[in-house]
Amino acid sequence: MTDVSFQNPVQTDEASLGDYFALMKPRVMQLVVFTALVGLLAAPVNVHPVIAFASILFVAIGAGASGALNMWWDADIDQVMKRTAKRPIPAGKVTSEEAKILGFALSGMSVMMLALSANFLAAGLLAFTIFFYIVIYSMWLKRSTPQNIVIGGAAGAFPPVIGWVIATGSMAIEPWLMFALIFMWTPPHFWALALFMKADYHNAGVPMLTVTHGRKSTRTHILVYTVLLVALAVGTAFTAIGGPVYLATALVLNAMFLKGAYDIWRRDEAQSEVDGYKVEKSFFKLSLWYLFLHFGAILVEAFLPATWGIWS
Template sequence: MTDISYQPQQQETEASLGDYFALMKPRVMQLVVFTALVGLLAAPISVHPVIGFASILFVAIGAGASGALNMWWDADIDGVMTRTAKRPVPAGKVTADEAKVLGFALSGLSVMMLALSANLLAAALLAFTIFFYVVIYSMWLKRWTPQNIVIGGAAGAFPPVIGWVIATGSMSVEAWLMFALIFMWTPPHFWALALFMKEDYHNAGVPMLTVTHGRKSTRAHVLAYTVPLALLAVGTAFTSIGGPVYLAVAVVLNALFLKGAYDIWCRNEVQAEADGYKVEKSFFRLSLWYLFAHFGAILAEALLPAAWGIWA
């Protein structure tokens, strides 16, 4: 582990249900659930609503398990970062051991139940995703390489593939296109955050690109990843999961995203500090909506034919 001067706060009161729920990173869980649901509904094979609901629920539980295990392992880092210091473990609301036990219990439950509700391949992918996020990313990549976000982004990119496999029992090009969309989005999203939160990562000893290579290099990397991301996102419109609605959304969003990345690349630290990293924060806020909008458009393309059939 990184050598960080950190002492967890002593647990003074009994943890509430809300504290345990916070361990599961509900904001991250929302994105996982949404993209997994889109993967399921965009698939060419329909699933019984009860089976679909149960399966997505178990995917959500698996995502929560990953969050709890991440908070157990990263308690030392979270405790010295402004952005994460109020999380349940460093704040002393839940002990690290409780987070660990909850995480392992929910991991086993989610994988076992997904195997029963859907199929073994979907369950195996969920198990691998949990393993990748906790072991490959949290325990290894995050603390040892500036490529942590690049490689680690795969963990967040698996949910739509899992959703597709729940419906079809197999993988396809369309599922991996959705995977690639999230995978390529992750680095510019987090590097934008790191540009105005560099001191947090520096204090925590996390080798984020801003810490190891500086902000100038990070700005170039944001633009370098945004260009192929935009090409991938717009190109997806011409596949079986795309269409006119998706194309319109992708063109507008990626034009804005490219403009934001270019503006970040053009700036220097004097300009950024003078206006409080206004451009970087604006790009980060846009990135929060970027995936929801793209996957919402994929969902619309999947549901519109059925809706048209009802009203025709």
């Protein structure tokens, strides 16, 4: 792997509001907001709309803070990866110091305001999530082990738990099922990306599984994790947050996901090079819809009357 050192690019123009917003990783923030909202609405407690809106807003700000701090810490590798080279810091739009200040300021504000709008347990979970993403994943795991995305995936899995706790003020098994769904989805999602990003992670010195164990091993890992994910996702249909709509959604999506993982596993690099990693890219795109539609089905079930036989 290549050693990477960071030199702050000279700012070419004054940073715009859009540049600072880009620091907060808005696409990731959308997923955090959606899964946290599903966790809140799936909980068996009605929350006042104003409190719900404010609480989810502060969760979103906390997610944005994590994104800014991640870009501050990862600026050295972002500048050498094709996928991230146009981010605000390597592009010279925002300095790493500005990203750090913004991230810490928003972190403190989001946790404090969530404690006031919801409860201290939800705020504590948000604080731990930010800490886990920045310190445990970004600063430690990402650069030290090929299990980085496996363990680090927990950071992205906490939002539905936070949403549930906002509503109830307590823990339950249901939000942890949603946590497990995201946690098990994360490795095959990112390993598929690593397959067709080719040398990006190697050039950046990141020990992604494709770098340390090779692409053949990565394909096997994708299939194994997908099998485990399918069992979890379909099994969730028979819990308190599941139901017939969720079951139908899970059966279709998981059949497609399992087929995609199998197709990736049976291919070799020569085939992928010839067609431009078409199957891997298709699987990655499907993985984006996979999580959204599963949580969408959980949301639908939360508003259906409990008169569905085994689910009643």
